[in-house]
Amino acid sequence: MPGMTSHLFQPGQTVVRREIMRGEPWIAIPQVCVQDDGDLLVTYTPGGTPMVYPQAGAFPVGEHPWKLAGSTYWRGHGRLELHWTGVEHSLFLFWDGPERAFQGWYFNLEDAPRRTAIGFDTLDHELDVWWAADAETYEFKDVVEFEETGPARYPGRMDQIRAEGRRIAGLLDAGEHWWDKAWADWTPDLSWQPRDVPAGWESVAFEAR
Template sequence: MTTPFEPGATVVRREIMRGEPWIAIPQICVHDDGELLVTYTPGGSPFGYPEDGTFPVGRHPWLLAGSTHWRGHGRLELHWTGVEHSVFLFWAGEEREFQGWYLNLEDAPRRTPIGFDTLDHELDIWWPADAETYEFKDVEEFEETGPARYPGRMAEIRAEGDRIAARLDAGDLWWDKSWADWTPDPSWTPRDLPPDWATLPYESR
């Protein structure tokens, strides 16, 4: 098993699209026991976009939109080994009010010396904190962009969304709800990406 990251360590989340890096975000390790990896992206964290590549599905949409840094209170991510989704948590406002659970369909994390590699699957499930149930997000976008981004994987990604929805419908919430009350260490500030982040070896799906 890969040695877990220590709390406070920099963890680089890279997305690998069609065999090459697409975006990278430096995050901070909150918890890592080898099975559950929890990372935090402080507001102001920079986005890294590779300079070189073939970009078979085009550049990352955030780059095309001119986004260079994470905004707001930051994002907490819960990742499980071998699981094809993560759970994101968001907060807003001066009181840092919890907004809800965002179940992000993505590649199961593949550990690297600097963090982990994954790929967002576009399709998501959002359960607002004040809502009785959830809703699927970006369904049309997934159907439009998915065949090029995830060739041969559309059915399995849809199946993962259905599996998550079935567990939610059954009241089977598999993550610790107390993360909603979590607050970051006030000394944690945005981290820098290592200079070799785009060339560090990676595995593709």
């Protein structure tokens, strides 16, 4: 992907995940770089990380649902994200409880990452595939919500997004694993604290989809 390797991040560096909705910044989450080789970018969102929303915009499909729900920071143990060059989904990992038990694999359908000077841009596609750690197989999530909101959020892209969901399911059905399962045992650096988004994050240039 053009520009994908133009900004490589170092472990521990702040990486701002922005969602761009219909040509406008929609949300920003400052994450921590775990590793980055130009093809696989792994980021971590510590518990307590702020969720930052733009102060102004046309918001043709409304403001971000997390803002409307009053979410201002990430709760819990934190979230690990695996992003691949040119791939229209990422893989989220979650842990829970005092023993930090691994919860499962969350295939988050979203725009392939487009790198910026401060991090990367994407857009959550709402449709997801969830494989709980204690389950025999996966399940699709937010199917109804995707069908209801998708035509306005992703005009002309619904079939493409559905196809990516089917592709993920087909790979899983075939027993394919395109990620390292050892990430389930990963633990964050204890020195990694929640980060702040840089001033002017809304005005950093982006490539619209």
